Amino acid sequence: MFKLEAYNKLLVSASVAAVVALSVAGCIEGSATPSASAAAGSLSIDGGVSYPVSNNKTGNYYVNPQTVGAKLNNGRVPNAAEITRWDTDLQPVSELSPEGQGIPEGSGSVEDGETLYEAQCVMCHGDFGSGGGGYPALSKGNAVDLQKTLTNNRWKDPEADGPVRVFGSYWPQVTTLWWYIRDGMPHPFSDSLSVDETYALTAYILNINEMMIDGEEVDDEYVLDRAKFLKIVMPNVDGFEPNIAGANALPAVRAYFGKASNFGGQNLNQGAVRCMTDCQKPTAKVKYIQNGGIKDFIPAMATERDLPKKEAAPLDVKKTYTDSCAMCHSAFLSPGSGDWAGYTPKGMDKVYANGIKGTEGGMPAKGGTSLSDADFKTMVDYLVSGKVK
C-alpha cells in the first residue's frame, strides 16, 4: 500500500534539493533581488511550492490534527455492474499495457460511418469534417503531411500558415477519439451511440484524415475492428513533452516542470534577474490592438449604474435564426429550410410540440434556446416557410 509517510519523505528530499539550488542561484546572481526563498517549502510536481503540514498549519491555514491520518469508513463498495456502467474510459496501447485498457470488441465500416456522420454529425462538424458552426474541424487533409505543419509559427510573419491541429495531425492517441465519440457525442445527445457505431464513425474519421493502419490505407471499403484499432499509430504520437508513459512517468514530469526554460518561465533561483531599471530591449515597441480588436461582447460592455431597461426586446427572427438555428438548420441541411415536406405530415402542431420538447438524438428542446413558446413557434414558421433562403 502507498504510504503517505513515503510521499512526505519524497517532499523533504525535494525540499533539500531546492535549498541547494537556491544558494547556488544566490551566488550567481549576487544582486539586490529580494530572496524569494524565505517562504519556499518543497518543490511540487508542477515546479511550484507545496506547504506540508507543520505545527498544525499548512501555509496560513490551521489544520485540525485529529483529521490528519484519520480513517473514516464512509460509503459502500460498488458492485461490479455499477463500476462497469461508469468505467467506460479507454487507455491506449503502451509498454505497460499492450492491449490498452477498456477497448471493447466490435467493428464498423467507413461506409456506415459516413452514413451516421451525415445523419448526426455533419450539421456541426461540416462536410467531410471540415468544421464550421463553431465546432472543430475533424480533418484538414492528409494527417501525415499536416503533422509537419506543427513547426509553423506565426511570430515573424503573421500572414504565414499556422500549424494545423486537428485529430489526424495533432492528437497523440486514437483512443481519445473513440472514447469521446461514445461518451461525449453527438453533443446535444451524448452517450447514445453503440460500440459498433462508434467504430464506424472512428473508421470514417480515420478515412477523411487519409490515415494508414499497419501499412494499409483506411479507404472507403475499410472495416475497422478492435484488432486493427490496437495497431493504429497516430502521426504525432511523439509530439508531446514531458513523457507521461511508463512506470517512471512522475519523476520525469517533476524534472520537466522543475526547469523554467522548458516552458518559457523566468525563475530567480535559476538565473533570472529582477530588473528594476533600463529593462527593455531598444527594439521593444508599443503594439496596439489592430482593426478595433474583438469587441462583439454579449452583452455589450457598459459600466453605468442606471436601472435596466424594462421592455423585453421583440423577437428578432433573423438574428435568432443565425444565432440559434442556423448551425444545424442551415439552408442546405436536412431538414433544411423550405424542405420540410417529410417533417410536417402530422401537422404543424406536432412539429411545434416536437421542437418545444425536443426529439431523441435530434432536436434539443427549443433548439437549446430560452425562447417563449410563442416566439419559438414563430421561429418554426420562419424555417418551414423557406424564407431563410
Next chain:
Amino acid sequence: MDNKKSQDQNTIDRRDFFKKTAALSATALAGTSLLANEAAGEGDPAIMHHTKWGQKWGDPVTKNQYGIPSAYEHNVIRRSTKLLASGNFRASIAVTPMHESKGIITPNGLFFSRSHGGTAHVDPNEYRLMIHGLVEKPIVLTLDQLKRYPSVTRTHFIECPANGGQEWRGPQFNSVQFAKGFMASAEWTGVYIKTILEDLGLKPEAQWMLAEGSDNSKMGRTVPVDKVLDDAMIVWGQNGEALRPEQGYPVRLLLPGWEGNLCVKWLRRLEFSQEPWYCKEETSKYTDLKPTGKAIQHFYANEVNSTVTSPSPEIPWTDLEDGDVVEIEGLAWSGMGTITGVDLSFDGGKNYVEANLKGLVLSKSWTRWSYMHTYKKGEKLYLTSRAMDDAGYIQPTIDQEVGVMGVEAVYHRNAVETWEVTEEGKVNHVQIRSV
C-alpha cells in the same frame, strides 16, 4: 404640507434631479467640475432634495428570500463573445468583470463559467461519487456521505489556462474583463482526497487519477497522484454556500493553482491507474505547441501573473484632475506558490518601482496590490505590473516568453500586461514587444 402635495413635490424634484444629473454627467465628461454648479448656490440635488428611498417604506424583509444585487448593478455581469462561443454557447466561456472585482473573492454569480457541454443541473439526491481502480477498496458515496468527511476551507483562484490566450500575437481585447477575466476566486469547502484515501488505500503502482464529470461531455482529466496526495480537494462549498451549477453543483474537483479545466465539475468518478488517460481536453486542447513542433502536455500550474485592474479600459481616468492622488490597483496570483512582491512600471516595463501588497496574502490565491499615484493632467503612461512568487518565478517579458513558446501556444500566457493611459485619461490594452 399634506401628503398629496408632498408626493407631487417629490415627483417634480425627482424629474428635475435626473435632468440635472444627466446634464452634470455630460459636463463632467467635458471636464467641467460639479463644483461649479454647487458654487452657483443651488447645491448638489443629491443632497438638497428628497430621495425616493428616503421617505417611503422600503421592501419588507420577506422580499428576496435569496438576496440579489441592487438593480443599479445590472451591468456588473459575466460576458461572452462569439469568438469563444462553440456549440451555441455550450462549449464556451463567460468571463468575470475584473474591472468591478473587489478584494480577493468573486461573488458566486460573477464567477467565470466554462463548460464543454453546457451547464449541467444535477439532482443532489441522485448524486454519486465513485472512486475505484488501483485502490484496495473501491467506494461509492452519496452527497451526504461525502459531506460527512472532515471539511477544510481554502481560498483559491481558479483560472482557465486560456486566460489571455487570444493575445499571443498581439493585443485583441480592449477590456480587462476579456483580457484577464477567464478566472475568479472563492473560498472553497470540501475534503482532501488524501483523507478519503486513508480508508481506501492507494496501491503503490498507482501514478495517475482520472477525474470525470457527469455532464454530457463527460469532461475528464488525468491528475498525477503527487497532487492528489498534496492539496487536491473534492469541494461542495463556494463562498459559504453550495457550489453554483456553473461551478459544478453539487461537487467539483479542486486542484489549487492548477488549470481550471483540471478542476472537473459535476464530478462523478475518480479512477486510479498506472498509465495516464489521454482525455480529449488534455490532448486536442490544453496542450501548448512550441516552435519546435513539440507541445507541452500536462501543463498543470497557472504560473505567476498579475494585472492592473484600476484604471481599466472599462473604468478609465477621464474624470481625474491635475494633482489628484489616485490608487492604482491590481491583482497578482500564482498557481505555483505565494505572491512575494509586485513591481509596477509607468513606462511599459523599462523601469520598475515596488508596489505594495495589501490584505491577506495566501498561497495559490489572488493577492491585491496597490500604488498611490499623483496624476498629472495630460500625462501618458504605460502601466505594467510584474509579480513574483515564493517558488522564485517572476513574470517574463513578452519577448522572453515568446522566445521560448512562440505564438501558437494558446495556453499559459503569463508575460507582463501593459495598459496605456492616454493624455485624455483613456485606457488601452497594449503590448510592449519586439517580436
